[in-house]
Amino acid sequence: MTAVPSPTTEIEVDEKAVTETYQVQHFQSIFKKCIQAIQSPGKHCDIRSAAPTQQVFDGENFLHRSCSPGDSCSDYKVKNGSIVECENIRDYIGQKRPNPAGRIFDLVTHLAGTSFVFILTLVILVVWAIVGGIYHAPDSWQIVMQDGSSIQCYISATLLMRQQQNHHNQLTTMIAQLRSRLCTIRRLIGPVLQGKSVASAPLKYQDLQDDVGDAQKLPVENWFSLICNYVSLVVGSVYFFMLYWAGIFIWVGFGKMLNWSDEWQLYINTATAVELTFTSVFLQNIRHRHMKYISRCVSSIFHIDAALEEALRRRSGDRERNPVIEIEAEKVNVGSRTIDYYAHLVGSGVGAVISAAVFIVWLAIGNTMHWNSNWWLIIGTYTGLVGFLDGFALRNVYFRESNHFNVHVQTLVDEEYLLFQSLGLPLPHDSETPVNKSFAYKLSSFIGYICSQAFSVYAAVIIIVGLVVAAGALRFNETAQLFCNTPTMIIEAALLIVLIEAHNFTNLENRVKFRNIHLRRLALMKAMVGDDYLANECA
Known part of the structure; x- marks a missing residue:
């Protein structure tokens, strides 16, 4: 006779099956999250944002939000026992990173672009030059500069990549919020006007309360910023680029005289190290000052809009x-996605952790290598090769993100033009970006375009692999490491000059575009409201 399982046995079997199923599902969930975490770096996401809605209270009823005097409404406050209208959010709302580490990294990136850091770097270079003059420029003095510069440029590449990503996200979010409020203004103007026209004589610039200043040049805060404006034009010019390569050819000409020695290589490595330190920090400072102007201009636009x-x-x-306005992310191919993946790692906390690990290992083997010149050159070789690749990746990302931003800012401009046309309102005079048709500018633009293409990044990877293989054949001795450092530092230094020129022109274009948006919003405000530009605020 067959035994019938007891109810207890059935329950035990069911519980075991449920436990096993739960463990499998839990493992699959963890595995899926790991795959997503691995794939997430460099992934472009759509930006969805809306301008803060302006709440209005007429003294008795809330005209905008369905809330009563007993509700908790962040846009209103109680005064003398009565609900009164409170200050609305009138400025741009930025997107803050959720984790504290990310916010700290952003703060460091912001501080790295300040004038204080730039001046500190200049002081260090001057002190280093004085010490070299006193001690007759020994090899150790040159190697210290090369290593210090390589490490600094390596860190700067990380910060520049982070800075680029932050600025792109910030500018794109600004455009989304400007388009969001423009949609509301277009919708509200129709019922308010009830078919009436606001056509008027063309507005003169002096009739508009413009307070953001000229966009053709970065605002001058003091004598230092005035000098920086001129230096950026000089360093970013094709003439400086040609002068740089003339110096390289002169150095090559002295190679035979110096028997192509390690000392001969040290000379150019030291010179390019100084140039790299200066230009990398200078580029961060240029970006920082440019975004200050853009932020001031956008803040004024948002106050007018509100x-x-x-x-x-x-x-x-x-x-x-x-x-809510949604701005689609850039569509990229596999090659560009790979570059974005690498760029994101460089500009994120992951890149900082990898860098810290490399420096710790380098310091740990110092005693084993007796702190000799070869040990000093190891970190310079690593950071030099990685920095060489970073320069091309940074240029490629900047080029593509600039094109992506230009498409969407033009969408905003087109929507503004349609609104002015529908109102019969004349457009204020738009400033135009100066067109440079000189051969020097065309040559510089061509070089910048070539350096920004994906195949340039791939070529950089091939060069790095070739240099590492050649150095390995020489067992990574001092000559082999100098051989790795020299060509990469020469090209990286030239690339930063090209990058400064690209930033000069692109930043000028963006400043002019936002200044024109500001003028159009002022003209619209004047036509609809009159000369009273300031909205009432809470007492």
């Missing part, structure tokens, strides 16, 4: 929120 939206809501009684 005042106009609130005025229109008061007159129309509209309660609909500002729409």
Whole structure:
């Protein structure tokens, strides 16, 4: 006779099956998260953002939000026992990173572009030059500069990559929020005007309360920023680029005289190390000052927009929120995705951790190698090769993100033009970016374009592999490491000059575009509201 399983046995079997199923699902979930974490670096995401909606209260009823005096509304406050309208959010809302480590990294990136860091770098270079003059420029003095410069440029490449990513996300979010409020303004103007026209005589620039200054040049805060403006034009010019390569050819000409020795290689490595240190920090400073102007300009635009939206809501009684605008991420191929993946690692905490690990290992083997010249050159070789690749990756990412931003800022401009046309309102005079048709500029643009292509990044990888194989054949002795350092430092230094020129022109274009947006919003505000540009605020 067959035994019938007891109920207890059945329950035990079911619990075991459920446990095993749960463990499998848990493992699959962890595995899926790991795969997503591995694939996430460099992934472009759509940006979705809306301008903060301006809340309006007429003294008795909330015109915009369905809340009562007993509710908790962040845009209102209690005064003398009554609900009164409070300050709306009138400025640009940035996206903050959720984790503290990311915010700290962003703060360090911001500080690295300040004038204080740039001046400190100049002081260090001057002190180093004085010490070299006193001790007659020994080899150890040159190697210290090369290593220090390589490490500094390696760190700067990480910060420049982070800075580039932050600026692109910030600018794209600004465009999304500007388009969001523009949609609301276009929707509100129709009911308010009720078919009436606001056509008027062309507005003169002096009639507009413009407070952001000229966009053709970066605002001059003091004598130091004035000098920086001129230096950026000189260093970023094709003439400086040609002068740099003339110096390289002169150095090559002295090679035979110096028997192609290690000392001969040290000379050019030292010279390019100084140039790399200066240009990398200078580039961070240029970006920092440019974004200060853009942020000031955008802040003024947002205040005008918010005042106009609130005025229109008061007159129309509209309660609909500002729409969310979605800006699609750049579509990339496999090659560009690989570059983005690498760029993200370099500009993230992962890159910082890898760098820290490399430096710790380098310091740990110092005693084993008796702290000799070869040991000193190891870190310079590593950072030099990686920095060489970073320079090309940075140029490629900057080129593609600039094109992506230009497409969407043009969409905003087109929407503004349509609004002015529908209102019969003349456009204020737009500033135009100066067109440079000189041969020098065309040559510089061509070089910058070539260096920004994906195949240039691939070529850099091939060169690095070739140099490492050649150095390995020489067992990574001092000559082999100098052989790795010399060509990469020469090309990286030249690439930074090209990058400064690209930034000069692109930054000028962006400043002019935002300044024109500012003028159009001022003209729209004047036509709809009059000369009273300032909205009422809470007492």
